[in-house]
Amino acid sequence: MSQTALEAPPPPRSPWQLLYQSAHGLRRRWYRSRARRLKRPVISVGNLHWGGAGKTPLTAAVAERLRDQGLRVAVLTRGYRSEGRGVRIVSRGEGPLLGPLVAGDEPVLLAGKLPGVAVVVGPDRYQAGVQALERLSPPPDIFLLDDGFSHVRLERDVDLLIFPADDVFAGGRLAPSGRLREPLTSAAWASAVLLSGPTVRTGEDLAEALRPFGFNGPGFAAPTVVHPALDRHDETIASDVSVLLVTAIARPGEVARSAERLGYELADTLTFPDHHAYPPESLALIRRQWELSGADLVLTTEKDWVKLLGRLDLPLARLPLDCEPEEAFGEWLDDRLAPLLREDGR
Helix, strand or coil, X not given: CCCCCCCCCCCCCCHHHHHHHHHHHHHHHXXXXXXXXXXXXXXXXECCECCCCCHHHHHHHHHHHHHHCCCCEEEEECCCCCCCCCCEEEECCCCCCCXXXXXXXXXXXXXXXXXXXXXXXXCCHHHHHHHHHHXXXXXXXXXXXXXXXXXXXXXXXXXXXXEEHHHCCHHHCECCCCCECCCHHHHHHCCEEEEEECCCCCCHHHHHHCHHHCCCCCEEEEEEEECCCECCCCCECCCXXXXXXXXXXXXXXXXXXXXXXXCCEEEEEEECCCCCCCCHHHHHHHHHHHHHHCCCEEEEEHHHHHHHCCCCCCCEEEECEEECCCHHHHHHHHHHHHHHHHHCCC
């Protein structure tokens, strides 16, 4: 998407949409005085869309920045569609301790990408944070909520809301007839908004487009960068190979376009539902498709990689994806956190 002026859709007029919107507003206002607070500052990263919007890469980027400033960071995440129960320590900062079936694909991905950062999974983020403070040594200085915008039962100090450039406002309608899980008016609760995508250069237009919905914070660019594929040994895969692209994410089309931009020939593509667990029948399907396609290797995303590695006996590679927010965002975040960290004695 080229960077052009953004125009949000008009507010919904459907009685059902207005009812859903009111329900979301009431829920947020009800929890405003009832949300529980952890004993450390909390940053939330989330989105309004169903499906991927770039929140996990942004979480990783923020965690890296805070870690590199000398802070002990713990990511709190729910472990969506994982089979584990209760609070689980996925990483103490030295790589994954649990697999994706028990912990969830995104927590294991973050644990592998973020040395020096703890990752804790639990459906109740407050309890996950409390146990992180008790079980991690030394305890965290700051918490990051991955996919935390709608988790209003936990009080947060900074709320970051990310929007995908290829579907910025998701048509402006809530499910079931739309692609939003919260109305655009929920942006009024955000501290800052970020626009994510491979060609994004500014987030100012996004902030301005959200003003009529009550948002009055800043907007920033959060460009995504897809790097050349890496194999099992972290060696770069040359672009003169053909691949079977296998994905189980919300936006597989963007991955295919990224692979082609990097020069890989897509012999075939195979897509599964978001957060697919890849049971044995799916692995068998991938093998059959690979043999029929004549591809040199199977190419997948980092999120799928953690579920396929060691289970798929085929040449396998992944496309690393990073979020690289503009420096103005980092400076703004530092300013927001400085008084909080001083109050906390850090």
